[in-house]
Amino acid sequence: TDADPPLLKLLNAQKDILKSPAKGDCVVYWMRMEDLRVSDNRALAQASAKAHQEQIPLITLFVLSPQDYLAHDRGARRIDFTLRNLENIKASLARLHIPLYITSHSPRTSLPAYVHTLLKEWNSSHLFANIEYEVDELRRDIKVCELAHKDGKVASIFVHDKCVISPGEVRTKEGRGYTVYSPFLRAWLPQVEGFSLREDERAKMTICWPAGEDVAKQMLDRFLHTSARTSQLGATDPLADGAKAPSKSPDKESRVGKYKDARDRVDADTTSRLSPYLAAGVISARECIRATLELSRSGKVDASRETGVGRWVQEIAWRDFYMHVLALFPRVSMGRPFQEKFAVVRWETNAHLQAWKDGRTGVPIVDAAMRQAREMGWMHNRVRMVSAMFLAKDLMIDWRLGEKHFMEVLIDGDLASNNGGWQWSASTGVKADPTGDYIRRFVPELAKVRGADIHKPPPALADKLGYPRPLVKHEEARERAIRRYKNPGAE
Numbered sequence: 001t002d003a004d005p006p007l008l009k010l011l012n013a014q015k016d017i018l019k020s021p022a023k024g025d026c027v028v029y030w031m032r033m034e035d036l037r038v039s040d041n042r043a044l045a046q047a048s049a050k051a052h053q054e055q056i057p058l059i060t061l062f063v064l065s066p067q068d069y070l071a072h073d074r075g076a077r078r079i080d081f082t083l084r085n086l087e088n089i090k091a092s093l094a095r096l097h098i099p100l101y102i103t104s105h106s107p108r109t110s111l112p113a114y115v116h117t118l119l120k121e122w123n124s125s126h127l128f129a130n131i132e133y134e135v136d137e138l139r140r141d142i143k144v145c146e147l148a149h150k151d152g153k154v155a156s157i158f159v160h161d162k163c164v165i166s167p168g169e170v171r172t173k174e175g176r177g178y179t180v181y182s183p184f185l186r187a188w189l190p191q192v193e194g195f196s197l198r199e200d201e202r203a204k205m206t207i208c209w210p211a212g213e214d215v216a217k218q219m220l221d222r223f224l225h226t227s228a229r230t231s232q233l234g235a236t237d238p239l240a241d242g243a244k245a246p247s248k249s250p251d252k253e254s255r256v257g258k259y260k261d262a263r264d265r266v267d268a269d270t271t272s273r274l275s276p277y278l279a280a281g282v283i284s285a286r287e288c289i290r291a292t293l294e295l296s297r298s299g300k301v302d303a304s305r306e307t308g309v310g311r312w313v314q315e316i317a318w319r320d321f322y323m324h325v326l327a328l329f330p331r332v333s334m335g336r337p338f339q340e341k342f343a344v345v346r347w348e349t350n351a352h353l354q355a356w357k358d359g360r361t362g363v364p365i366v367d368a369a370m371r372q373a374r375e376m377g378w379m380h381n382r383v384r385m386v387s388a389m390f391l392a393k394d395l396m397i398d399w400r401l402g403e404k405h406f407m408e409v410l411i412d413g414d415l416a417s418n419n420g421g422w423q424w425s426a427s428t429g430v431k432a433d434p435t436g437d438y439i440r441r442f443v444p445e446l447a448k449v450r451g452a453d454i455h456k457p458p459p460a461l462a463d464k465l466g467y468p469r470p471l472v473k474h475e476e477a478r479e480r481a482i483r484r485y486k487n488p489g490a491e
């Protein structure tokens with residue numbers, strides 16, 4: 001009977017665990033034999049987040065348990081493969097400054113007590129592990145939970161990781177697990193589709209960002225040889241304005257020609273919009289540089305600040321810069337701030353994060369940006385900075401949550417540039433949407449608002465139009481941010 005399988009018992013045992021133990025000296029991630037990876041590893045990710053939150057180190061524990069291998073008939077090839085992979089994992093973790101502690105224990109019956117003793121010796125406050133669904137393993141983990149509960153010092157958290165859809169999440173109408181494959185597949189597929197794009201989303205993205213190297217080259221031509229039209233703002237088809245047959249003579253009217261002065265204008269389509277193609281490697285950055293060389297009469301890469309081409313080359317250099325930073329300082333991608341002193345800044349946790357994601361902060365430029373991201377999967381650089389700064393400074397919400405959201409919604413999501421953008425975004429002062437057209441395009445509630453009100457709708461007007469009041473008062477928020485960033489431990 002599946003009335004009370006060990007999996008349920010383990011999940012129930014977890015409900016009793018200590019939710020917030022006293023701060024310990026470390027967080028432990030217990031890596032199991034089928035967990036041999038760093039990426040997309042839920043227990044590791046959660047352990048890492050907890051260690052970061054508590055400001056204590058993360059240790060990875062691996063316990064070789066020869067009796068388990070025998071019990072599961074694991075052959076020498078399989079064991080050897082595990083050991084070889086462990087070597088790699090050790091190196092990957094070392095690059096992230098996470099030690100891997102490999103140990104061995106027999107008999108298997110006392111493994112829970114052994115692990116528990118280790119946790120006590122290390123004064124660990126949290127243990128994270130991915131669930132192993134084999135019965136013996138589940139019983140072992142239940143025991144670990146019980147010991148932790150009795151002791152009252154450590155929270156042990158076991159998470160679903162191994163399957164696409166977690167066991168228990170697809171059930172028959174009667175609420176039982178499936179025992180026949182075909183009906184299981186029918187129930188499983190719709191859930192799996194959550195990992196792919198919905199059809200309507202896909203259609204929208206296909207129009208905004210057609211695939212293919214040819215398209216990327218046309219986009220490059222469009223940028224180098226055609227002029228910007230405000231009507232193209234947030235255009236659905238980026239190639240609709242005739243870039244398919246660009247004139248080959250660059251002039252001052254071309255997008256690149258005007259780039260130096262116009263690149264910060266979000267109310268016009270002035271930049272290359274090549275980022276999705278560059279991020280996916282559909283076009284190389286070298287090809288972009290080569291094309292600028294062709295435009296340069298001197299035959300040199302023109303990176304002087306005086307021309308549009310020069311400015312654009314500098315943007316390409318930003319992309320390289322962040323990639324270099326990531327390659328040389330991998331900790332930046334593990335949720336660590338580049339400036340370590342900011343690791344202890346106190347962040348707010350409230351519903352404002354969702355309002356920010358939904359573009360309902362009451363600050364029109366931020367809301368337009370966030371809605372553009374939802375609609376097009378892309379944002380202009382200037383408004384990426386504005387909305388990033390707004391989250392981290394005005395709302396005082398952990399920037400890593402914003403970084404994660406950007407990766408989820410942006411079609412050009414690139415770990416290095418995104419992380420760099422979030423960490424290095426410095427100022428938001430430039431007037432990016434002087435006409436207000438950008439806000440009108442993406443915040444339809446304000447479509448009919450004219451003049452300065454578009455940037456700061458008076459409360460009565462906002463109420464009438466169904467537009468939210470600002471979540472925070474900018475001056476107060478500014479002071480709070482200055483206080484907390486100046487003295488990162490401060491309230």
Ligand code: FAD
Nearest residue numbers: 271272273274275315316318319381384413414417418421
């Ligand atoms: P253009 O102005 O035409 O620039 C040409 C190319 O240069 C871009 O396609 C891009 O590859 C590179 N580039 C331009 N500006 C930057 C920059 N500041 N940093 C790094 N590379 C740059 N860019 C991404 O590709 N992916 C991201 O996930 C991403 N996240 C960001 C998050 C934040 C908070 C910020 C502030 C910036 C982020 N950027 C990211 C950088 C930049 O906003 C985009 O590359 C740019 O807006 C793309 O538009 P474009 O192709 O028209 O750029």
